[in-house]
Amino acid sequence: MIRFALLGALALGGPSLAAQGPLPKPLPKPAAEPAKPPAPRSSNPIKEVVRADLGPAEVGTPEALTASLYAFISGPKDQKRDIEKIRALFHPQARLMVAARHPEHGAFLRPLELEAFLSFAIPQWEKGFFERSTAVSVQKQDGVAQVWSPYDIRLAADGPAMYTGVNALQCAWDGKRWWITHLAFQSQATAALGADPGK
Template sequence: MIRRPVRLAALALAPAALLSAQGKPQPLQPAPPAAPVPPLRAELAAGEAASPEALVNALYAFISGPAGQKRDLAKIRALFHATARVEVAGNHPEKGAFLRVIELEPFLAFAVPQWETGFFEQAAAAPVVKRWQGLAQVWTPYAIRRTAGGPVAFTGVNALQCAWDGKRWWITHLAFESAAAVPPPKP
């Protein structure tokens, strides 16, 4: 019973807050900007997130394809936890070693146009997985080709940290480094 009058009094004072000290109406303040719409995430097939190894296989499958093939961003995003980060390590021929830490969306904005020019990333060796309960570290060497059967253009390694949320595995962190493939010596 006591709360009702307090609420009514608060509501009665609300219009007064819209008046200036001189009793003139104040202009309404613009509403705060809407929260950004979260990017679309697809549902994954049961096997695509069933293990850290499955995440790696799905990642290679989702980003690989011929020139002109659109990549399914919703499927790629669905592999990564909402707070995942990407680290790109490298060695620039003129500037030396570097490390670039990127949120997932800016990384995808940079990488997808490159992938869509023809990009096939495959494991170059079996991944090494270190797992303890709901955490896993995956180390997977890879080779990149511009066409499915073409020569290796780049080699490198992916280091993924993965976590189990009780229902599925997620990529929580991806670090990688690539280098131009060295052509084999001529006989």
């Protein structure tokens, strides 16, 4: 009965809300969520460096891709290498592997990120470096190719071959161009370097 009497009084203009006491304080607004920090930059420096735009003559086939690699890294002493064009041959997630032999400890493998390799290799190339393919063999199935390319290295264009070796490139087609996705290589000194080429 009390409940119905209260409802009836309100309906008939009974005591105002003010007469019933002070209004309750409004509930505090929920605190605003803290601003989200900006997304961190990629920890992979390969994704953040500048890459040149290359055309079909340079990356249109696995053979062109391989020839471009030799052309871009080779040149006489003090000739600056175009690092953007060299990078642009490699897929952003490409890896390199050096197969080497220590004189005392024997064979070993050294995996390298592209940027680490370039930071070491470019100063050496700019002292005078000519790497030439002596043969190219390509096995291709749709968008995947394996390139086997023996090479020699000379310090001058008309100088003796100081090293011989082989590049094994794995390449992939993304619908527009070919990329080097993995490069493994091995080289050995020749007699011209004063070393026994059989070791």
